[in-house]
Amino acid sequence: EGGSCGVRCSRRVIDADMDAITVPYGVTVVGTACDVHYFLKQPGKGHCQPERTKTLFEEIRASVTNNSNEDRSFWRPVLPWGGVYTIKAGRKAMACTPLYVRITLKNTCSIDGFLMLLYVILSENENFRRELPSYLGKEFVERFLYLMDSCKFTTVKLLWIWDKMEKCQYKSEIHKASLEIDLFGNEHENFTRNLENLMSTIQETFCSNGRCPARSQEDQRKTIIICPSHDSLLGDVIQAAVDELFCPRTELCEELGCNGQREFTQRIFCHDAPPFVILNMEQWKSEELPYVPYNLAVAKQRYTLEGATLFSKEEHHYSAAFMIDGNWMHYDGLRTENLVFLNKPPELLLLSSLVYIRD
Incomplete structure (x- = not known):
């Protein structure tokens, strides 16, 4: 095959x-x-x-x-x-x-x-x-x-x-x-x-300056990498970061010699809202995450937290946590007993990714 x-x-x-x-x-x-x-x-x-x-x-x-x-x-x-x-x-x-x-x-x-x-x-x-x-x-x-x-x-x-x-x-x-x-x-x-085109997105941009060397552009991505939002240091910082990536906005054009305003349209999924999304959280520090939201809006679609992957820098090792029927479990392939039931949600201090499923 x-x-x-x-x-x-x-x-x-x-x-x-x-x-x-x-x-x-x-x-x-x-x-x-x-x-x-x-x-x-x-x-x-x-x-x-x-x-x-x-x-x-x-x-x-x-x-x-x-x-x-x-x-x-x-x-x-x-x-x-x-x-x-x-x-x-x-x-x-x-x-x-x-x-x-x-x-x-x-x-x-x-x-x-x-x-x-x-x-x-x-x-x-x-x-x-x-x-x-x-x-x-x-x-x-x-x-x-x-x-x-x-x-x-x-x-x-x-x-x-x-x-x-x-x-x-x-x-x-x-x-x-x-x-x-x-x-x-x-x-x-x-x-x-x-994951093929599961999370492929596209966003169009247009500069107000008619002489801009790259007046019309398209930004296509196959994964969802979010960074801490500069505008939101408190509250739901993850939702704010997702909105910054997906929502329409206007910024100064960064093309050399251009002083126009660049308009970013709503970022949309290329193939409808996927069954699940993986947020790449590698750019985040633990102190930047007061909490992880259970519900999330991505491109006007509601998603619910399903799990996360965790990364230990000391061991250079990944593990995962996920929910079944509202109960948290932790998976670590290096353990002899590698699937453990948790009494409470895990401390997501070493996040590599967050996984949300579509409502």
Whole structure:
């Protein structure tokens, strides 16, 4: 299956029992049909499906409802940091000599938190599950949900890497029969910018000076980066910053030699209001955030807080917090018990992003 980045996984039949995946940089992984089923077949087909009475999300939701003060974490790790994908070659293909090929993932926290949030958003909202395929692709959404519910967490990450990321966004090295993929970097580079046109916006500007060298301009953006507003130091500073980016305004034209007034029109979404928005909060300091608003207006559309991603500079590590049925949970892939129930909203002192869902 191929993604938008041009990294493709091709299939060829070796014999009745064998399949092969060609992974980036020419490494060929050979394995049984069951091993590679999740990459090569549509969800719901084949013979490798686990039998589950509940989805993973339903299990997490039930745990939130039934948790006690003595047991504040989900019973199993979800999306643990890193990952190892090992495939054993069939006897027929390798002349009766078993061969193991390993794909090792490192520093996956740059996508883990957002993958967790994406799963919660899709699982909680049936309407969003129908809308998001138009942005991310129907096959991707179906496979993503299927793999998460099957607890195939390493495969989920590989799906994102090969379907959504570009080669230049991660490092990969070959060590004998092992492929190592390192995702060390910024989560907005590795995840947010790869959400296709989900949050694409456009704003037109027009200068009052007829001699302005760039009288008419268009500003198009694929992500939403907001900065502290100069006009609002108190109150709802996040709403003020969003308004500064989206609302009409007039400023002095900054073109060289121009003294005109530049009018900015209302910034609008290119493809209607998306099911969710991610606000890049990397420009903010904790002292600039007296509180985080539960409700937010973005381009005249109402949104509600769903979660956040957090960044620790000391560890260079990302984690995430999100709500299920009004209850907060904290996710940290480095922990053994990495999904923890919170008695109160988390302290969002090290914000990397805020995630809001459409009302």
